[in-house]
Amino acid sequence: MSDEGGDPACWLHRVCPECGLFAVEDPPTVCERCGVEVPAGGEAPADTHGRG
Numbered sequence: 579m580s581d582e583g584g585d586p587a588c589w590l591h592r593v594c595p596e597c598g599l600f601a602v603e604d605p606p607t608v609c610e611r612c613g614v615e616v617p618a619g620g621e622a623p624a625d626t627h628g629r630g
């Protein structure tokens with residue numbers, strides 16, 4: 579259980595959960611490629627069961 583710095587997940591929240599495109603700005607934003615909403619601070623979307 580390493581709790582040291584250097585977490586690569588610091589930029590994962592910028593990646594589109596749908597196509598994997600890197601967002602041009604900090605979320606919440608919308609992917610300019612597929613139009614999917616990029617949530618802020620969401621690294622485990624598998625825990626989301628809500629169907630909006």
Ligand SMILES: [Zn+2]
Pocket residue numbers: 594595596597598599609610611612613614
């Ligand atoms: Zn996308």
